[in-house]
Amino acid sequence: MSDKAVGSEKINIKNLLEGGNTIIVCDANVYLHIYAFAQGYCDFAIECLGIVKQYLIVPSMVEIEFNQHYKKCYKEITNKLKNAKNQCNKPLNSAKSSILAACINLKKMQFPDVDELLSHLDKKIEEQLTIVEDFFIEREDTLSLVGEKWKKTDFVAELMEELRNNNQVLAPFSQLELYRLCENGRKRYEKSVPPGYKDNDKDGIRKYGDYIWWSQILQYAKKEKKNVILVTDDVKSDWWNKKEDGNIELREELFNEFRKTKQEIYSFVSNDFYEKIAEDYGIEKPDIVQYALAMTDEDYCERISEDVFYSIETKLIYSGTDYIDEGTAHIGDLGIDEFEIDDWSFVSGEQVERDDDEVKYILRYEVQLSGDSHSYSGRDDDTKEIIESPPSHHVFNGTNRNSGNQKGRYFT
Numbered sequence: 001m002s003d004k005a006v007g008s009e010k011i012n013i014k015n016l017l018e019g020g021n022t023i024i025v026c027d028a029n030v031y032l033h034i035y036a037f038a039q040g041y042c043d044f045a046i047e048c049l050g051i052v053k054q055y056l057i058v059p060s061m062v063e064i065e066f067n068q069h070y071k072k073c074y075k076e077i078t079n080k081l082k083n084a085k086n087q088c089n090k091p092l093n094s095a096k097s098s099i100l101a102a103c104i105n106l107k108k109m110q111f112p113d114v115d116e117l118l119s120h121l122d123k124k125i126e127e128q129l130t131i132v133e134d135f136f137i138e139r140e141d142t143l144s145l146v147g148e149k150w151k152k153t154d155f156v157a158e159l160m161e162e163l164r165n166n167n168q169v170l171a172p173f174s175q176l177e178l179y180r181l182c183e184n185g186r187k188r189y190e191k192s193v194p195p196g197y198k199d200n201d202k203d204g205i206r207k208y209g210d211y212i213w214w215s216q217i218l219q220y221a222k223k224e225k226k227n228v229i230l231v232t233d234d235v236k237s238d239w240w241n242k243k244e245d246g247n248i249e250l251r252e253e254l255f256n257e258f259r260k261t262k263q264e265i266y267s268f269v270s271n272d273f274y275e276k277i278a279e280d281y282g283i284e285k286p287d288i289v290q291y292a293l294a295m296t297d298e299d300y301c302e303r304i305s306e307d308v309f310y311s312i313e314t315k316l317i318y319s320g321t322d323y324i325d326e327g328t329a330h331i332g333d334l335g336i337d338e339f340e341i342d343d344w345s346f347v348s349g350e351q352v353e354r355d356d357d358e359v360k361y362i363l364r365y366e367v368q369l370s371g372d373s374h375s376y377s378g379r380d381d382d383t384k385e386i387i388e389s390p391p392s393h394h395v396f397n398g399t400n401r402n403s404g405n406q407k408g409r410y411f412t
Contacts, residue, residue: 316367
C-alpha cells in the first residue's frame with residue numbers, strides 16, 4: 001500500500017510556501033521518527049526540514065509530546081553504532097544456547113558421542129564470534145567517525161529549540177480551555193469523529209492529544225488566514241482513509257472541518273513529504289533513502305520490544321508448557337506449575353501485514369525458561385492426598401514469536 005496522500009503529490013511545496021500564506025505542521029511522531037532512521041537518512045530529513053524551517057508551526061501538544069520522548073530517542077540513535085557488534089553477536093549466541101539445549105536432550109536419550117558433537121559445534125561458533133570481533137576492531141576508527149556528527153549534536157532538538165526561540169511554537173491552552181477541549185473530545189470519540197478516537201485507550205489528557213493539537217491548528221489557520229501542509233506518521237484510520245487503489249488521503253471529515261477555516265489543507269506522511277521537498281527544492285536524495293525506510297520497522301520493533309515482552313511474561317510463567325515440545329522435554333506427568341524466566345533477549349522484528357489502521361509485526365525473542373516438574377507416585381493412605389515424586393529440574397531455550405493473534409509452538 002502506498003502511503004502517499006492522494007492529490008498532495010500534485011502541489012509544488014516551494015511555490016506554496018513562497019506565496020506567503022502557507023505553513024507546515026508536523027506531528028510529534030514526524031520529529032521523533034527521524035531518530036529511528038539510518039544515519040544518512042537522518043541527515044536528509046534534517047536538511048529537508050531545515051530548508052523550510054521558517055514555515056514550521058508547532059502546536060503546543062506536539063511540543064509536549066516531543067519533550068517527553070526525544071531524549072530517549074537521541075540516546076538510542078547514539079547507541080546504534082556502539083551496539084552494532086552486539087547485534088551481530090546475538091544470533092550466534094542464540095544459536096549456541098539452542099545447540100546446548102539440543103545436545104542436552106540428545107544426552108538424555110543416550111545418544112553416543114554427544115560431547116564430541118557439542119565441542120565441535122562450540123568451536124565453530126567461537127570462530128564466527130572471532131570474525132565479528134576482528135571486523136569491528138579493524139574498523140573502529142571509521143565507525144567512530146561515522147557516528148561523530150550525531151554523537152555531538154542532537155539536530156532534531158536543536159531545530160525544535162530554534163523554532164521555540166522564533167516563536168513558532170504555539171502557546172499552550174489554559175486549563176479551562178483544555179477542560180473544554182477534553183469534554184468535546186469525549187463527545188467526538190463516542191461518535192468516532194476523527195482525529196484521535198483510536199487513542200481512546202490512553203490515559204488522561206493523552207487520549208485527547210491529537211484532537212487538541214488539531215483544534216489549535218484550526219484556530220491558527222482561521223485567525224492567521226494560512227493554508228496548512230499537514231505531516232503525520234500516525235497511520236490509524238482516525239486520520240487516513242484508504243482508497244481502492246491503495247493510496248491514502250486525509251479523512252473526509254477532517255477536510256470538511258478544515259474547510260470551515262476558508263483555507264486549504266494538504267496532507268502527507270513524512271517520507272513522501274521529504275521526497276516532495278527534495279523534488280521541489282532540488283535537494284539530492286541519498287542512495288540510502290529506500291534502505292533507511294526499510295530499516296525503520298526494525299528500529300521501531302526494537303524500541304517497543306521490552307514492553308511487548310512484558311505483556312506476554314505472565315503467560316510464559318504460568319502457561320509455558322503450552323509452548324514446549326513435550327515429546328522431547330521429559331516433563332513429569334503432574335507438569336510444571338510455574339516457570340522462572342531466567343533470561344531473554346530481543347532478536348528481531350519485522351512488519352508482516354498492514355491493513356488500514358492496523359499494522360502487524362512479528363517480534364522474535366530468545367528466551368530461557370526453567371521449572372520443576374513432578375510425577376504421580378500414589379496417594380497417602382490416610383489423607384488421600386497425592387504423593388509427588390522428587391522434583392526434576394528443567395531448562396528450556398528457544399525462540400518466542402509474538403505476533404498479535406498468531407499462535408504457535410515457540411519452545412524446544
